Amino acid sequence: MSRSLLDVASVREYLSRRLLCSMETNDKVLALTFDDGPNPHHTPRLLDMFAAKGIDATFFVVGRRVRRFPEILKAVQDAGHEIGNHTNHHIPMSLLPPALLRREIRVCGELIESTTGQRPRFLRPPMGWINDYVLKTIRSMGYEPVIGSIHPQDSRRPGRDKIIQRVRKRVEPGSVIILHDGGWWLGVDREQTLEAVDILTDELLEAGYRFLTLSGMCPRLSPHSPEKPASPGTPPRQ
């Protein structure tokens, strides 16, 4: 039985007091998010699928992959999707000494900005490893930390139908769904994810949902995100 920690209501409540997990809304809106790309095999196929269905999504990219595949990142941007920072090397942030932690954030952000001309608003900590110092550092560097509310563990390749069931069971207005278009290995197989996303999006569009970028869904700071990100020159709160 492989339940995600995000299936546990008390864990979601704990996290949502610290960082963005979902949007409180009655509108039938959802945010699909994809981690660990850009990936040359899977990201372009998602872009084609989303263009055909009129879906906007958010891609949390890893710096070392952006350096290798800048043209894919540019295509993500040109298609109107949002790009978020997922650090440079995808190392659990709470294990990093302060200087390296800041470097992991900064280098990925710079690579995204030099490729797309835009500074990302959101950062998703790799594997959800956080502590208060990590969150404070992310905010002090101008990012809003985000996790999500549904984690079907597609990166473990549990089978297309399992991924679909796990999302179906938990989806509600304002959900932020965590999926993967890349992985630690460049040749990682994300076929199950792509098939599940194709089926789920058809089903949810039919049910009246709209798919927005995170910024599209959360135009201002979410009520779930109690601390404001520090703007440059603003002393960090406590």
Ligand SMILES: [Zn+2]
């Ligand atoms: Zn990741």
